[in-house]
Amino acid sequence: xxxxxxxxxxxxxxxxxxxxxxxxxxxxxxxxxxxxxxxxxxxxxxxxxxxxxxxxxxxxxxxxxxxxxxxxxxxxxxxxxxxxxxxxxxxxxxxxxxxxxxxxxxxxxxxxxxxxxxxxxxxxxxxxxxxxxxxxxxxxxxxxxxxxxxxxxxxxxxxxxxxxxxxxxxxxxxxxxxxxxxxxxxxxxxxxxxxxxxxxxxxxxxxxxxxxxxxxxxxxxxxxxxxxxxxxxxxxxxxxxxxxxxxxxxxxxxxxxxxxxxxxxxxxxxxxxxxxxxxxxxxxxxxxxxxxxxxxxxxxxxxxxxxxxxxxxxxxxxxxxxxxxxxxxx
Amino acid sequence: xxxxxxxxxxxxxxxxxxxxxxxxxxxxxxxxxxxxxxxxxxxxxxxxxxxxxxxxxxxxxxxxxxxxxxxxxxxxxxxxxxxxxxxxxxxxxxxxxxxxxxxxxxxxxxxxxxxxxxxxxxxxxxxxxxxxxxxxxxxxxxxxxxxxxxxxxxxxxxxxxxxxxxxxxxxxxxxxxxxxxxxxxxxxxxxxxxxxxxxxxxxxxxxxxxxxxxxxxxxxxxxxxxxxxxxxxxxxxxxxxxxxx
Numbered sequence: 272x273x274x275x276x277x278x279x280x281x282x283x284x285x286x287x288x289x290x291x292x293x294x295x296x297x298x299x300x301x302x303x304x305x306x307x308x309x310x311x312x313x314x315x316x317x318x319x320x321x322x323x324x325x326x327x328x329x330x331x332x333x334x335x336x337x338x339x340x341x342x343x344x345x346x347x348x349x350x351x352x353x354x355x356x357x358x359x360x361x362x363x364x365x366x367x368x369x370x371x372x373x374x375x376x377x378x379x380x381x382x383x384x385x386x387x388x389x390x391x392x393x394x395x396x397x398x399x400x401x402x403x404x405x406x407x408x409x410x411x412x413x414x415x416x417x418x419x420x421x422x423x424x425x426x427x428x429x430x431x432x433x434x435x436x437x438x439x440x441x442x443x444x445x446x447x448x449x450x451x452x453x454x455x456x457x458x459x460x461x462x463x464x465x466x467x468x469x470x471x472x473x474x475x476x477x478x479x480x481x482x483x484x485x486x487x488x489x490x491x492x493x494x495x496x497x498x499x500x501x502x503x504x505x506x507x508x509x510x511x512x513x514x515x516x517x518x519x520x521x522x523x524x525x526x527x528x529x530x531x532x533x534x535x536x537x538x539x540x541x542x543x544x545x546x547x548x549x550x551x552x553x554x555x556x557x558x559x560x561x562x563x564x565x566x567x568x569x570x571x572x573x574x575x576x577x578x579x580x581x582x583x584x585x586x587x588x589x590x591x592x593x594x595x596x597x598x599x600x601x
Numbered sequence: 602x603x604x605x606x607x608x609x610x611x612x613x614x615x616x617x618x619x620x621x622x623x624x625x626x627x628x629x630x631x632x633x634x635x636x637x638x639x640x641x642x643x644x645x646x647x648x649x650x651x652x653x654x655x656x657x658x659x660x661x662x663x664x665x666x667x668x669x670x671x672x673x674x675x676x677x678x679x680x681x682x683x684x685x686x687x688x689x690x691x692x693x694x695x696x697x698x699x700x701x702x703x704x705x706x707x708x709x710x711x712x713x714x715x716x717x718x719x720x721x722x723x724x725x726x727x728x729x730x731x732x733x734x735x736x737x738x739x740x741x742x743x744x745x746x747x748x749x750x751x752x753x754x755x756x757x758x759x760x761x762x763x764x765x766x767x768x769x770x771x772x773x774x775x776x777x778x779x780x781x782x783x784x785x786x787x788x789x790x791x792x793x794x795x796x797x798x799x800x801x802x803x804x805x806x807x808x809x810x811x812x813x814x815x816x817x818x819x820x821x822x823x824x825x826x827x828x829x830x831x832x833x834x835x836x837x838x839x840x841x842x843x844x845x846x
Binding site: 476 | 651652671677681684689692693701702704705711750754
């Protein structure tokens with residue numbers, strides 16, 4: 272319940288924020304480096320979204336369901352009906368949150384591996400629905416010619432979101448908003464309820480916490496963020512294939528990032544984990560090995576879980592607190 | 602009448618845990634609920650606290666039917682509980698564990714809830730351990746945290762489940778004293794499930810003896826202590842008296 276602040280975060284947070292703001296300048300506006308970073312921010316948002324549900328005790332293996340459905344809905348609205356992205360994106364986010372969220376809420380009776388597998392199944396079911404409705408979705412051949420995000424006219428100037436630099440700052444702004452909202456939530460009554468639920472649902476209920484209600488709140492927040500990322504992605508990528516929109520990567524990467532950095536102490540951990548893992552993968556690992564970088568991820572995760580037990584950031588925060596308080600915190 | 606349990610039955614598959622249990626509890630009473638393992642004591646608590654919905658029968662609290670209400674509603678009505686196996690939040694400190702129900706039952710702010718929790722931390726003898734992580738407490742200290750958490754909302758009825766398990770005689774006396782204080786100073790009605798018959802008999806106004814899901818006897822401690830069925834359960838076939846336990 273205490274506001275989880277530490278010296279580590281107090282020093283690192285502003286530095287991290289400044290680095291992110293000046294990042295395009297640091298890489299000489301190189302489109303490749305900028306693209307990698309905005310993509311890592313997209314994953315950072317999905318990782319934060321995943322972790323709020325995990326804090327509520329519901330580990331999902333199927334966030335690709337939210338991502339893919341929102342991507343397809345906005346793509347279809349734009350391609351088939353000519354609805355502009357500023358309208359099709361919110362409609363897609365609401366639709367995906369309502370449809371998948373409604374089904375998932377019913378699944379809340381399941382816990383642990385059963386819930387995780389049910390989520391995985393939802394993503395797969397949606398993928399096969401898309402594949403088997405080619406007359407609407409394009410099926411396996413994909414949905415092509417999705418319009419870009421468009422431009423914002425500011426007097427004589429215009430911000431064109433089909434360019435990497437504006438896109439980067441759009442994602443950076445979205446990440447700051449998501450991180451702020453999530454931090455506020457976790458420091459509020461909702462966050463306290465979720466932390467209690469994550470440890471013991473029956474005890475939480477007996478303390479007056481309506482477990483189902485708070486899980487649904489976590490689900491809605493998680494679904495809105497993931498769906499938003501999926502919908503925006505559709506207009507950046509400009510084409511969708513079922514295997515890409517409902518790829519396991521949207522489900523698995525947030526788990527790896529959250530476990531790598533730790534998600535129990537700070538909701539920002541998964542975001543930082545996502546940025547570190549994705550950029551390291553793109554800038555270093557994939558240059559060494561074209562395929563099979565997942566092996567490195569796997570080994571890293573095994574090391575973190577076996578040696579540190581909690582994620583890297585959680586481990587550092589706990590150690591710093593121990594040094595400051597001079598006592599052991601488990 | 603504060604609590605009326607009327608013909609409550611509950612089965613799990615083929616196992617009949619409660620076979621038509623009926624009893625009343627007056628406001629201000631201290632009632633001991635005793636019986637051998639598997640008698641149905643904790644199941645009865647779970648039915649009253651909303652964890653289980655009874656197959657048949659009703660639970661009337663303060664003249665309102667609360668049968669089948671979920672636990673988060675039951676505590677809001679004024680019934681709180683402890684658990685046979687301690688259920689604390691190990692990602693929170695002692696004070697936050699105790700303060701937590703106030704946030705959700707009374708809508709108290711965290712700051713005020715923590716202040717209110719201090720009184721109950723003192724009552725259960727954990728002063729000085731407010732910010733200790735739960736993981737560093739002994740089992741008995743954890744039980745006391747759970748008791749304080751059950752009291753912090755100042756419920757009218759507290760269900761205490763085997764708080765004295767594994768205690769030494771001196772510690773047992775402290776628990777008895779705490780339960781008396783809860784009843785007298787805080788005016789709370791208490792139902793106490795416990796294996797220590799002697800402690801329950803010394804502390805409570807009335808004892809309900811439960812066996813195989815049925816109430817065998819419901820009377821004053823001195824009467825229950827002399828009942829042959831109770832003596833048989835606690836002392837064995839050879840005879841003796843429960844007062845010596």
